[in-house]
Amino acid sequence: MLLSARDLTFAYPARGWRAGAAPVVRGVSLDVSPGDRLGILGPNGSGKTTLLKLLAGVLTPDAGQVALDGRPLPSLGRAAVARRIAMVPQDTHPAFDYTALELVLMGRYPHLRPFEVEGADDLAIALDAMEATGTAPFADRPFLSLSGGERQRVVIAAALAQQAELLLLDEPTTSLDPGYQLEVVELLRRLHAERGVALVVSTHDLNFAAALCDRVALLQQGALLACGRTQEVLTADAIGRLYGIEADVRFHERAGHLTVVPVARR
Amino acid sequence: MTLMFVGAGGRGSGARDQGPRARGQGPVGAAPSIRRRVAVVSTVSVLAALGACVLAPLAGSTPISLARALDPSIPWTENVDAQIFFVARLPRVLAAALVGSALAAAGVVFQALLRNPLATPFTLGISAGAALGAMLALTFGATLAAAAWATVPLASFAGAAAAVLVVYAMAVARRRGFSTDVLLLAGVTLNSLLSALILLVQYFADVTQALQTVRWLLGDLDVAGYAPLLAALPMVAAACALFFTLPRALNLLALGPDHAAARGIDPLRAQRVAFFSASLATGAAVSVGGPIGFIGIVVPHLVRLLVGADHRVVLPASLGFGAAFLIACDLVSRTMLAPVEVPVGIVTALTGGPFFLWLLIRRG
Numbered sequence: 001m002l003l004s005a006r007d008l009t010f011a012y013p014a015r016g017w018r019a020g021a022a023p024v025v026r027g028v029s030l031d032v033s034p035g036d037r038l039g040i041l042g043p044n045g046s047g048k049t050t051l052l053k054l055l056a057g058v059l060t061p062d063a064g065q066v067a068l069d070g071r072p073l074p075s076l077g078r079a080a081v082a083r084r085i086a087m088v089p090q091d092t093h094p095a096f097d098y099t100a101l102e103l104v105l106m107g108r109y110p111h112l113r114p115f116e117v118e119g120a121d122d123l124a125i126a127l128d129a130m131e132a133t134g135t136a137p138f139a140d141r142p143f144l145s146l147s148g149g150e151r152q153r154v155v156i157a158a159a160l161a162q163q164a165e166l167l168l169l170d171e172p173t174t175s176l177d178p179g180y181q182l183e184v185v186e187l188l189r190r191l192h193a194e195r196g197v198a199l200v201v202s203t204h205d206l207n208f209a210a211a212l213c214d215r216v217a218l219l220q221q222g223a224l225l226a227c228g229r230t231q232e233v234l235t236a237d238a239i240g241r242l243y244g245i246e247a248d249v250r251f252h253e254r255a256g257h258l259t260v261v262p263v264a265r266r
Numbered sequence: 267m268t269l270m271f272v273g274a275g276g277r278g279s280g281a282r283d284q285g286p287r288a289r290g291q292g293p294v295g296a297a298p299s300i301r302r303r304v305a306v307v308s309t310v311s312v313l314a315a316l317g318a319c320v321l322a323p324l325a326g327s328t329p330i331s332l333a334r335a336l337d338p339s340i341p342w343t344e345n346v347d348a349q350i351f352f353v354a355r356l357p358r359v360l361a362a363a364l365v366g367s368a369l370a371a372a373g374v375v376f377q378a379l380l381r382n383p384l385a386t387p388f389t390l391g392i393s394a395g396a397a398l399g400a401m402l403a404l405t406f407g408a409t410l411a412a413a414a415w416a417t418v419p420l421a422s423f424a425g426a427a428a429a430v431l432v433v434y435a436m437a438v439a440r441r442r443g444f445s446t447d448v449l450l451l452a453g454v455t456l457n458s459l460l461s462a463l464i465l466l467v468q469y470f471a472d473v474t475q476a477l478q479t480v481r482w483l484l485g486d487l488d489v490a491g492y493a494p495l496l497a498a499l500p501m502v503a504a505a506c507a508l509f510f511t512l513p514r515a516l517n518l519l520a521l522g523p524d525h526a527a528a529r530g531i532d533p534l535r536a537q538r539v540a541f542f543s544a545s546l547a548t549g550a551a552v553s554v555g556g557p558i559g560f561i562g563i564v565v566p567h568l569v570r571l572l573v574g575a576d577h578r579v580v581l582p583a584s585l586g587f588g589a590a591f592l593i594a595c596d597l598v599s600r601t602m603l604a605p606v607e608v609p610v611g612i613v614t615a616l617t618g619g620p621f622f623l624w625l626l627i628r629r630g
Contacts, residue, residue, distance in 0.1 A: 053524065053527075056527075057527075077530075078527070078530045078532060080530075081530070082528060082529050082530035083530075085528075086528065087524070087528035089522070092521055092522070092525070093521070094520055094521050094575075095377070095378065095381040095382060095383060095520040095521075096377075096383060096575035097570070097574075097575050098517075098574075098575045098576070099574070102517075102574070102575065102576055103521075106518060106521075106525075106529060107529070109529045109530060110529055110530035112514070114511070115511075117300050117301045117304055117578060118300050118301075119299075119300075120299065123299075123300070162529070
């Protein structure tokens with residue numbers, strides 16, 4: 001088992017005089033094996049992003065623990081975790097005009113010693129990651145001048161440059177048009193096939209999850225509703241309970257995966 | 267697929283988790299070396315600052331010769347050039363260097379922390395906090411028994427730190443960084459609040475004291491000798507030492523705290539170190555020259571245009587060019603209307619103010 005989460009519970013701390021909020025994630029347990037492709041599905045506000053941050057060690061759970069190869073994340077140290085787990089947050093808005101290459105090179109930081117500056121081998125790894133994501137042609141362009149799809153691929157390249165064996169992606173297709181969405185699916189499939197990277201993807205795009213993931217976990221109000229193989233879990237009944245809709249779920253021959261069409265609200 | 271990625275899947279590669287990998291010889295290529303860029307930019311910045319420190323004292327109402335000033339064969343009592351160079355002008359030039367580099371670097375740090383390129387110690391009200399602290403110490407003549415010589419810099423730092431706490435509380439409450447509107451409103455509010463307190467302190471001071479502090483509050487580098495510099499130097503040095511632990515964290519914090527956390531940085535700790543060191547630098551700078559404005563925005567912006575956004579070059583370049591820039595402004599302030607010396611804060615405000623407005627317009 002690469003990553004295993006047990007009974008994760010997390011609430012954002014109280015702010016000011018307001019009382020502490022209800023837990024956003026409650027009692028979630030799940031496992032990620034090497035080379036897994038796991039989708040985390042759930043309505044808005046169901047705790048997908050928070051769960052992903054807990055799995056990446058960005059947030060520390062109030063109860064329960066996340067273990068990497070059987071060792072709890074806090075005992076490994078942040079940099080050691082970052083060398084094995086990379087996260088692609090939902091949106092990346094640099095405050096300054098970094099070039100695409102500079103952003104990708106930041107993926108090398110967990111591998112550097114204090115005060116060390118990236119060397120020729122780090123640069124080669126970064127450029128290779130840009131090659132693999134098709135972003136090499138605009139390595140020297142300012143990140144902020146790129147389109148949404150290009151930016152998403154640059155951020156994925158940065159995560160690749162981190163040389164992690166587990167990639168956590170938060171809503172990687174939300175702001176992308178169908179062309180770019182398909183591009184991201186193909187890119188992630190290829191990275192999985194060629195580099196053996198395990199993927200955990202949070203999304204509310206059911207078709208994206210069906211296209212990419214072998215397994216899905218359904219999250220409802222912070223708790224796990226179901227977790228298992230995509231074909232078995234992604235049923236009309238489960239989707240109905242999760243989103244309160246009636247959906248048509250069928251296998252699409254040409255696409256080669258399940259497709260979900262929302263038909264009516266329940 | 268290059269060899270580099272063999273083992274990226276991690277299976278059966280037990281050596282992956284043993285800390286930063288051992289340094290091997292990387293592939294040799296024509297790729298631009300980041301290390302060289304950092305070295306070149308740092309060297310050029312230091313040379314610019316040193317050059318300004320040596321050349322600026324030569325200019326002034328009485329022209330002097332550098333060769334004569336540095337000639338050891340002439341006895342000190344007879345060497346007027348050396349006396350003008352070392353006694354009359356160099357302390358002021360060094361004060362400009364110290365203050366300029368500290369304020370420019372503090373600007374860089376605040377901008378990354380608040381994720382807004384318009385943040386500066388001056389516009390945020392942190393300089394005003396430092397000024398209030400220094401004013402209290404100056405006016406009421408309180409001295410610390412243990413370190414009388416450092417009372418004003420320490421009071422100034424305390425004021426800066428108090429103002430920073432307010433900014434920090436707002437930054438924490440807004441996890442996505444400061445929008446420009448919030449930033450400017452917070453700065454305006456904090457500045458007017460602190461100005462009122464400064465006026466109150468002045469109101470209680472006697473007339474001669476009040477006159478002295480008015481000039482200082484305008485931003486003035488006319489330090490009498492080296493003592494104020496020596497008092498502020500340890501704080502600036504400590505701040506710089508902390509700054510040099512930060513560049514990578516600042517690059518990531520500029521993307522957001524989650525990006526930093528996912529790349530092996532503890533964002534909360536990095537933010538605290540950054541806030542502390544930037545307050546230290548601001549407090550020390552204000553204790554020497556008063557709240558001189560706009561250095562923290564003009565210099566970092568020009569530096570980023572020249573060398574890009576990577577903090578590993580922006581930070582050293584801002585230190586060097588911040589020194590050179592304020593030395594140049596001070597040169598203008600003491601020669602523009604000679605023999606009258608205009609407080610340097612007026613020169614930086616007259617150049618930096620329009621620059622700031624132009625940035626606001628350009629950013630829409």
